[in-house]
Amino acid sequence: MSGTVWWKSGTVYQIYPRSFQDSDGNGVGDLRGITQRLDYLAWLGVDAIWISPFYTSPMADFGYDVSDYCGVDPLFGTLHDFDELIAEAHRRKLRVILDFVPNHSSIAHPWFAESRASRNSPRRDWYIWRDPAPDGGPPNNWLSNFGGPAWTCDAATGQYYYHAFLPEQPDLNWRNPDVRAAMHDVLRFWLKRGVDGFRVDVIWHLIKDEGFRDNPLNPAFVPDLPEINRFEQIYSCDRPEVFDIIAGMRAVLREHGERVLIGEIYLPIERLVAYYGDDLTGADLPFNFQLLSTAWEAESVAALVEEYEAALPVGGWPNWVLGNHDRPRITDRVGEAQARIAAMLLLTLRGTPTLYYGDEIGLANVVIPPDRVQDPWELNEPGHGRDPERTPMQWDDTLHAGFSTVEPWLPLSTDAARRNIDEMRDDSGSILTLHRRLLHLRRDHAALSVGGYRTVSSAAELREGLFVYERFEGDVTVRIVLNFGDCERRLMLPAGTTWAVLLSSRSGRSGASEAGELNIAPNEGVILMPHIEI
Template sequence: MTALWWQTAVIYQIYPRSFQDSNGDGIGDLQGIAQRLDDLTGLGVDAIWISPISPSPMVDFGYDVADYCDIDPCFGTLADFDGLLRQAHRRGLKVLLDFVPNHTSDQHPWFVESRAAKDNPKRDWYIWRDAAADGGAPNNWISDFGGSAWQWDEITGQYYYHAFLKEQPDLNWRHPDVQAAMFDVMRFWFDRGVDGFRIDVLWHMVKAADFPDNPPNPDYRPGMGEMHRLLQLHSTDQPEVHGIASAMRDIADSYGARGLGERILIGEIYLPVDRLMHYYGLKRPGVHLPFNFQLIDMKWDARTLAAAITDYEAALPRDGWPNWVLGNHDRPRVATRLGQAQARVAAVLLLTLRGTPTLYYGDELGLSDVRIEPAQVKDPRELREPGLGLGRDPVRTPMPWDGSDNAGFSTAKPWLPLHADWRTRNVARMTDDPGSILTLYRRLLALRHEHPALSIGDFALVSVEDELLIYARRHESQLLLVALNFGERPHRLPWPDWAHGGRLLLSTHEDTPLAEHDALLLRSHEAVVLEAR
C-alpha cells in the first residue's frame, strides 16, 4: 500500500495545562509545548494532538468554548500558536487540535444572543424547548455529568439542552447557519496550517427531532454514575450525524486535493464496534479514524484481547484503517489499571498492532493516577458526583521532566499536584536508565520507523495459548513475530516453522530471554518482538 502520513504515524496527546509551563503561573502553555518539541521528536512520535486551547471560562477546562478562533490567554496568543506550528512542522511533527463542535460555553456570544429573546436570530442556534405539562423538564434525558440535561432559563421561560454542564449548552446542528459557522471554524485552523482535528463527542452532535424519553438501562447499578441510568438512545448516535461528518470530511479532503497537505479527522465516539464502523462512512465518507477505545475498558487477558483484535479487524470497512488507544484525559491511566509490569506489555501491544496508535502524555513514563485530596479537586465531573471515582484530575497531573523543583514543569506551584515518585519517575532520570519504561517506548517507536511491517504490514493471529498472545506482522519480505505474556508464570513458546533462527529485536526485560533450539522461554510479564531470518 501507499501509506498516508497518518497511517504510519504515532499520535501523542498533550493536555496543555499539564505539559510545560513557560511563564511561571503553574499552568502549562503553548510556549512550554514548543520548548519540549525536541523531547517529542527524541521520543519518536510523529504528531501531537493538543487538548482545547480556545478562550474559555474553564468551567470544564477548555471544553466550554467561548471563541473558536482564538487562544485562551492562559495558554498564550495566536502568534504563540503559529510559532509552535512552525517549529513543529520544521521538525516533521504534525499538529492536531481538539475541535469541540457539540456545545459552546454559555458565555459564547452566540449563546448570549440566543438566550436574549425568543425572537433573536440566533435563538435556534441552540436547543430550546417548552416545559412539560407539569412544568418540569421537556423529557427525562440526563447530563453526562449527572442531573437533568435541561436547564430552565428565567429570561425567556424555556429550557435549553446541555449534554454536559449547564454552562455548556448544546448547539443545534440541524440549523444550517450553525453548520456553516462551524465549518468556517475548521477552515480558519486548516488555513493556518493545522494538520487535523480530534472531534469531541462526535456521536452526540444530533438529537432525535421529537425528543422522546430515553429508555431505562437494564444493566444500571448504583455507583456507575447517574448518566448510565438511561440508555442514550435518542440523545446520541442519530443517523443525521453522518451527513455532518461527511461534510467535515469534504472540507478536510479539499485541502489535500489542492496540494496543501493531507488533513485528518479523528472522531471521539464511545460506541460498540458494530456502530462505530458506520462513522468510517460505509455509505458516504466519514471521519478518517473513529477512535477505538476497546483497550481502555477491556478485560486484560490473552483470549479476550485476541477476540477483540480479530473481531475489530474483521469489522473494518474495505478502506477503513484501524487505530488503537490505551489512555486519554478522561480515563484511568494504563499503569493504574494494569500495574507497572503489564503497562510494559501494553506498550508493546499498542505499538505493534496494525493501525495508528495514540499515546497519552506520561504513559511513556508509567505514570499512575495521582491521589487528589478533596480540597484539591478541580474537575466538575468529580464535584458533581463526588465519591464515585469519576473525576478526571488524577490523569491530568503535570508532566515530570526532571528532579528539580516542581519536576521541571513550572517555577510555581502546579495547578494540580505531582505524583508521589516524581523525583525518580521523570524524563531526565528515566532517559539514563536502560531498563526504564521510557527507554522501552523509545525503542518501540524506533522499531516502528525502521520496520514498516509494524505500521502498515498485514496482521495475522498466530496463536492464543493460556496467558500468551502471539501474532505476526508482515510487509513485503519483512516478517515479525510478537509474543506477549499476560501472566505471572513463565511460558515455553515454540517457534513457528518460519521463525526458526529468528533475531530478537526487543524484549520488555533488560536482558535477553532464554532460547532453546525450537522454543523461546518467555518470562513473567514479558513481551518480545522477533524478526524472521
C-alpha cells in the same frame, strides 16, 4: 511507505496543555511550553501531536466550554504563540492535530448570549430550546453526562436549553445550516494556520432525535455507574443524521489537502465502525477505545482484536487507544509490570496508535487531596473525577519536576524524583526507553507500521496468558509474543527457523537469537524476526 498517508503509518501523542509544560510560571501549562518540549517529542519518535483545547474559555470544563473558537485563551498564550508552535513542530516533521469542540459552546459565547436574549432572537435556533413538560419540568428524561438533568430552565424566556454536559456548555443545534456554516469557518480558520487535522469531541452527540423522545431505561444499570447510564442513550446521541454532518466536515478538510479527521466515539464496535462511512462521509479514524474497558487478559484482548479486525469496513484503517484525559492511567489499570506489555501491544497492533502524555514514563493516577479537586464531574458525582489522570508531566528531579517554577495546578506523583524524563531517558531498562525503541522500530519496519495482522496463538497459549500475533509486509514477518501473566511460559517456535530478538521488554535480551523453544519471563514481551534459515 512513501505512498502511505501519514496518519496511517504514524503515531499520535496526546498533550493535555494545562499539564505538559508551564513556560510563564503560573502553574499551568501553555503553548510556549509545548514548543519548548518539541525536541523531546522528536527524540521520542512520535509523528503527530494532538493538543486538547486551548481556546478562549471560562474554563468551567477546562477548555471544553469554548467562548471563542478562533481565539487562544490568555492562560495558554496567544495566536502568535500558536503560529510559532505550528512552525516549530513542522520544522521537526511533527504534525499538529487540534481538538475541535463542535457539540457545545460555552454559556459565555456571544452566540449563546444572543440566543437566550429573546425567543425571537435571530440566533435562537442556534441552540436547542424546548418548552417545559406539562408539569413544568424538563422537556424529557435526558440526563447530563456529568450528572443531573440535561435541561436547564432559562427564567427570562420560560424555555429550557439542552446541555449534554454542564449547564455552562449548551449544545449547538447542528440541524441549523447557519450553525454548520459558522463551524465550518472555524475549521478553515485553523486549517489556514497550518493544522494537520482535528480530533472531533463527542462526534456521536452532534445530532439529537428530532422528536426529543424519552430515552428508555437501561436494564443493565447498577447504582455504582455514573447516572448517565440509567437510560440507554438512543435518542440523545448516535443518530443516523450525524453522518451528513461528518460529510460536511470532511468536505472542508479536503479543501486543504491531506488532513485527518478523528472522531471521539464511545460506542460498541458494531456502532463504532459505522462512523468510517466512506471516503466522503465518515471519519478517517473513529477512535477505538475498546482497550480502555476490556479485561486485561490474553484471551479477552485477543478476542477483542479479532472482533475489531473482522468488523472493519473495506478500506477502514484501525486505531488503538490505551489512555486519555478522561480515563484512568494504563499503569493504574494493569500495574507497572504489565504497563510494559501494554506499550508493546499498543505500538505493534495494526493501525494508528494514540499515546497519552506521561504513559511513556509509567505515570499512574495521582491521588488528589479533597481541597485540590478541580474536575466539575468529581464535584457533581464524587468518585468519577478525571483529575488523577491529568496531572503535570514530570521532566526532572528538581522542585515541581521541571514542569513549573511554582506549585502546579494539580499535584505531582509521590515518586516524581525518579519517575521523570531526565532520570529515565538514559536508563536502558526504563519504560521510557522501551517506548522510544518501539516507536523507532515502527519507523524502521513497514510490517509494524502499515503491514497486515494475524493471530497465531493457540487456544491453549491464550489460556496460559500468551498472546502471539504477527505483522507482515511483503516477505517480511515480525512476530510479537506478549505474556499477560506473572508466570514464566514456554512457547514453541516454528521449526527450521532461527529468530532474532528485535526487542524485549526485559533488559539484555534484545539482539539474541532464538530457535525451537522460547522461554518467556513473567510480564515479558518479545518482538521476533526470522533470522537465519537452518
